[in-house]
Amino acid sequence: MDLSIASILLLDGLSNGAIYALLALATVLVFTVTRVIFIPQGEFVAFGALTLAALQQGQRPGTVVFLLSLTGLVALLDLWAGWRAGEAATPLLRRVAQAAALPLGLSALAWWAAPLQLPLLLQVLLTLAIVTPMGPLLYRLAYQPLADASVLVLLIVSVGVHFSLTGLGLVFFGAEGSRNPSFWDSSFTLGPLFIAGQTVIILLASLALIVLLWLFFERSLYGKALRATAVNRLGARLMGISSTAAGRLSLAMAAFIGALSGVLISPTTTIFYDSGFLIGLKGFVAAVFAGLASYPGAALGAVLVGLLESFSSFWASAFKEVIVFTSILPVLLWRSLRNPHSDEH
Amino acid sequence: MRLNRSLLLPALGLALLFALPLLPVPEFWITQLNYIGMFALVSLGLVLLTGVGGLTSFGQAAFVGLGAYSTAVLSTQFSLSPWLGLLAGWLLTGGAAWLLALLTLRMSGHYLPLATIAWALSLNFSMANLELLGKYDGILGLPALQLFGISLQDGRAIYGLIWGIALLAALAVRNLLDSRPGRAIRALNGGVTMAEAMGVSTFRYKVIIFVLAALLASTSGWLFAHVQRTVNPSPFGLKMGIEYLFMAVVGGVVSVWGAFVGAGVFKLVEDQLKELLPALLGSNGNFEIIVLGIVLVLVLQHAPRGLWPYAQQLLQRWWPSQGRAQDWIDAEPLPQRAKPQAGEPLLQVERLRKQFGGLVAVNDVSFGIRAGEIIGLIGPNGAGKSTTFNLITGVLPASGGSVHFRGEDVSGLPSREIARRGVSRTFQHVKMMAEMTVLENVALGAYVRGHSGTLRALLRLDRAEEQRLFREAELQLRRIGMAEQAHELAGNLALGPQRLMEIARALCSDPALLLLDEPAAGLRHKEKQALAEVLRQLQREGLSVLLVEHDMEFVMGLTDRLVVMEFGTKLIEGTPAEVQASPEVRAAYLGTEH
Numbered sequence: 001m002d003l004s005i006a007s008i009l010l011l012d013g014l015s016n017g018a019i020y021a022l023l024a025l026a027t028v029l030v031f032t033v034t035r036v037i038f039i040p041q042g043e044f045v046a047f048g049a050l051t052l053a054a055l056q057q058g059q060r061p062g063t064v065v066f067l068l069s070l071t072g073l074v075a076l077l078d079l080w081a082g083w084r085a086g087e088a089a090t091p092l093l094r095r096v097a098q099a100a101a102l103p104l105g106l107s108a109l110a111w112w113a114a115p116l117q118l119p120l121l122l123q124v125l126l127t128l129a130i131v132t133p134m135g136p137l138l139y140r141l142a143y144q145p146l147a148d149a150s151v152l153v154l155l156i157v158s159v160g161v162h163f164s165l166t167g168l169g170l171v172f173f174g175a176e177g178s179r180n181p182s183f184w185d186s187s188f189t190l191g192p193l194f195i196a197g198q199t200v201i202i203l204l205a206s207l208a209l210i211v212l213l214w215l216f217f218e219r220s221l222y223g224k225a226l227r228a229t230a231v232n233r234l235g236a237r238l239m240g241i242s243s244t245a246a247g248r249l250s251l252a253m254a255a256f257i258g259a260l261s262g263v264l265i266s267p268t269t270t271i272f273y274d275s276g277f278l279i280g281l282k283g284f285v286a287a288v289f290a291g292l293a294s295y296p297g298a299a300l301g302a303v304l305v306g307l308l309e310s311f312s313s314f315w316a317s318a319f320k321e322v323i324v325f326t327s328i329l330p331v332l333l334w335r336s337l338r339n340p341h342s343d344e345h
Numbered sequence: 346m347r348l349n350r351s352l353l354l355p356a357l358g359l360a361l362l363f364a365l366p367l368l369p370v371p372e373f374w375i376t377q378l379n380y381i382g383m384f385a386l387v388s389l390g391l392v393l394l395t396g397v398g399g400l401t402s403f404g405q406a407a408f409v410g411l412g413a414y415s416t417a418v419l420s421t422q423f424s425l426s427p428w429l430g431l432l433a434g435w436l437l438t439g440g441a442a443w444l445l446a447l448l449t450l451r452m453s454g455h456y457l458p459l460a461t462i463a464w465a466l467s468l469n470f471s472m473a474n475l476e477l478l479g480k481y482d483g484i485l486g487l488p489a490l491q492l493f494g495i496s497l498q499d500g501r502a503i504y505g506l507i508w509g510i511a512l513l514a515a516l517a518v519r520n521l522l523d524s525r526p527g528r529a530i531r532a533l534n535g536g537v538t539m540a541e542a543m544g545v546s547t548f549r550y551k552v553i554i555f556v557l558a559a560l561l562a563s564t565s566g567w568l569f570a571h572v573q574r575t576v577n578p579s580p581f582g583l584k585m586g587i588e589y590l591f592m593a594v595v596g597g598v599v600s601v602w603g604a605f606v607g608a609g610v611f612k613l614v615e616d617q618l619k620e621l622l623p624a625l626l627g628s629n630g631n632f633e634i635i636v637l638g639i640v641l642v643l644v645l646q647h648a649p650r651g652l653w654p655y656a657q658q659l660l661q662r663w664w665p666s667q668g669r670a671q672d673w674i675d676a677e678p679l680p681q682r683a684k685p686q687a688g689e690p691l692l693q694v695e696r697l698r699k700q701f702g703g704l705v706a707v708n709d710v711s712f713g714i715r716a717g718e719i720i721g722l723i724g725p726n727g728a729g730k731s732t733t734f735n736l737i738t739g740v741l742p743a744s745g746g747s748v749h750f751r752g753e754d755v756s757g758l759p760s761r762e763i764a765r766r767g768v769s770r771t772f773q774h775v776k777m778m779a780e781m782t783v784l785e786n787v788a789l790g791a792y793v794r795g796h797s798g799t800l801r802a803l804l805r806l807d808r809a810e811e812q813r814l815f816r817e818a819e820l821q822l823r824r825i826g827m828a829e830q831a832h833e834l835a836g837n838l839a840l841g842p843q844r845l846m847e848i849a850r851a852l853c854s855d856p857a858l859l860l861l862d863e864p865a866a867g868l869r870h871k872e873k874q875a876l877a878e879v880l881r882q883l884q885r886e887g888l889s890v891l892l893v894e895h896d897m898e899f900v901m902g903l904t905d906r907l908v909v910m911e912f913g914t915k916l917i918e919g920t921p922a923e924v925q926a927s928p929e930v931r932a933a934y935l936g937t938e939h
Contacts, residue, residue: 037455141642150399152401152458153645155401155455156641159403160591160639160641161642162638163637164636164637167632167633167636168635170632171626171632174628175630281466284459319471321467322467322470325464325467325470326463328459329460329464332448332449332452
């Protein structure tokens, strides 16, 4: 290996690592706030990439119909629950309608705008607008009824949601993969380095999102409410922070981050309906590096995973995935020696 | 006649099950049942792991794969007997599971399933890329199994072997759950602190059930390889791993038979979906996972115990569940440890200290107990009494100071080691297994006095010792006045009796020192008097007691000496009369006059 190959691998590892970092942050966020180990994170990546691909071809993506169905289901469930709790009809209807208004509006917008062949940037925004509301809706359907269950039960629920979303991805997008055009066709040479415009965009967008997340958690009231819930759910609830609202917000952020990651990498690799799972899982490995608790740790772990992946794809390409996923074992050993504790659920 | 009736239906069912291949039933039925038997074997392991132990694994399919590939390589490339392949599969799978368990089980419960996902993926990618294992095409031309010279090539021929193994495995797991190690395993899900305080190494049992589940999966893989006569990576992927978990959860993780219900439902439903959905959607693909995923979530939300409890209700008429047969009347009593001489120093606490961050919960507290004494530890709420208990029994690590028990330094030992040395305790907030009977909960206390291990329990060779343990448990329940409630579920008891049950459990371990945390809370007046009488009787038998209690009448009448704590510090130590006369104690409880 000479320097130029090494630098290509380094750059490749960094740009993949940046994506994994975003996903790892989302994983840590969802776990600390809701105790849900959010396996379906990767499905949002595939949904994001493939929704954009459909928009590129002027088609109405299946995810719009899915968003509509989720909204309808949630509205029905909320009505049923409200009726059983003896809530008066008018405020109940108003509440349910208010909750459904935003996703309904977004679906309608997407339905109308999909065949228009809008400029790429608008299509990206539209994609994010379609996928992001799915997070809180899925939280309402799958996790909220079990909010007090053990981590183990929530994990099994996650696996069920992952199964369903993957299958639905196949229904929406078919078995064919898609690759989107690059956002920025320019490229730069820096000594031996050849930097594609898309790489610059990935790195900058990830960095910007990380800074935004930091500002959100440090400076905004919602961010602080999420942090409070992460530290102590009951305590936060007693201070008037609804753990349901915190759960929905964190899943909205997870869906947003997932969709954005999918949009960002879709020009660099072909995405299939089930590609998201492996990508999300690498973010997961990075989050486990950080014990599912520390944001900077997760970001650092993600860069390591990205580098490990790009270098092993050079030396042993067939065993790339084996190496990445086996690397979790020594990390677990290190963590278990450093901090041995087993908690009661 | 009750015995006959309760056995009639299972016996008939069993006869029908094994006679089925001899009857003119379609080949398709036999094939389906073969798969159900093999699937049930794997999900049986998940029942043990998830339903009983509160752990889980998404990687069981990978263990199935290890079993299948082991026998495939040995029987094709080395022409060895498939039976050696079974053994090799067990060694390989057991080793891999043991390693994974060591890596993850010391940490919080969710690292194991995460590690199994990663492990299942890497193993599957390895199978698909290794030249030795035939890459994606796998290994073809496996020999058929031979049993006593008969070839089991035909689906009808191997049917008996599959179901024989599956049912034997189910019986063995049932045996295990009703045994000394089984009670420890059943305490893993939510009762870790309590089990450790009863002398159980919970880590050890977590490793054991994970390895057992992996061995069951490996056995299923061995059968699968010789039924299919070919192996390739696809049936051992993460998707199948999740489907095994689906079977266990949907069938009912709380019962061994849930694994069979789940495997049956899964196989039949999946087949239907695989035909129905592609026709409905007009293209091919694994659409069934959509429905499986939704069903999994709905089951967890609305019927977390799965389908088995419903099936059990239906079967109740013909197959009534039987209570535990009382077969221990003639069992030999358990040996007792040599009791310390009255007056001999028993427990010495020196400058014991516990800090939680900046808060000093226990501040350099020292006191001693001599054999045969009843000592009360009293003080206002938040004085650090329960924390002191937790430090003495090793439930919490101390920040400083030392504890000597019978001359030996026990500070820093885990609670199970301290329990084995003869210190037993109850908890301020009752810790018990609500789903176990009172008798079983109490028998858990006798864990340290038994020796039967997992293997003896699986093979049901532990009955003589079990009878001795149950005899002891019943004896202690009788002593505490709860013999009548022995067969009730512990969760159905009121708070007072739950506390008494904890005392019986502690007594079962034949302690030299008994630590009782608010034993009289929730008891009625008469019950308190009876409890005090029992404690005096125990004292006469040479037992020493340290108790935390708020009922002053109870404490003053019972104890020899009192240690008073306030804000983590020892205020005063003396006889009940001295303490009652002390102005400091009055100030601590009632506040000072200004």
